Amino acid sequence: MDIGDKCVVSFHYTLTNADGEKLDSSDGRDPLKYLHGASNIVPGLEKALEGKSAGDNLKVTVEPGDAYGDVNPELVHKVPRTAFESTQEIKPGMQFQAQGPDGEAHLITVKDVDGEEVTVDANHPLAGQTLHFDVEVKDVREATKEELENGHAH
DSSP states (O other): OBOOTTEEEEEEEEEEOTTOOEEEEOTTSOOEEEETTTTOSOHHHHHHHTTOBTTOEEEEEEOGGGTTOOOOGGGEEEEEGGGOOOOSOOOTTOEEEEEOTTSOEEEEEEEEEETTEEEEEOSOTTTTOOEEEEEEEEEEEEOOHHHHHHTSOO
16 A cells, blocks of 8 residues: 555654754664554655555655744743742753743743843754654554544554
């Protein structure tokens, strides 16, 4: 069966950045499963998997616009240290969940700490990066009615 809309796809992957640094991998874990056509993975990878089948291996380069987008400078803010409920020391690289104006939880990353002022970034940690996937398609099957109703693989 070829990968297309309403299919559940299982695949192993290794994700690297432009410098070849490994960012993520399914090594040692079960393959990642997703419902094709439901925007469960980055669009550039989903598009590259279209028409492939179990046993296929591919290398895919995904530009920021087809992954997590470009870095949006409007999502970088300076906030007072008192905005953090944590009693621990706030350091660059730390990540927290914050509630946005839309009521949804957003991941923020601390970029800088200057006295009582903290610079935070609400961009996705991989925004602005070209992603390189090494993929092995393990299985392709029709989605169940429940998977289609829920919009994700089970």
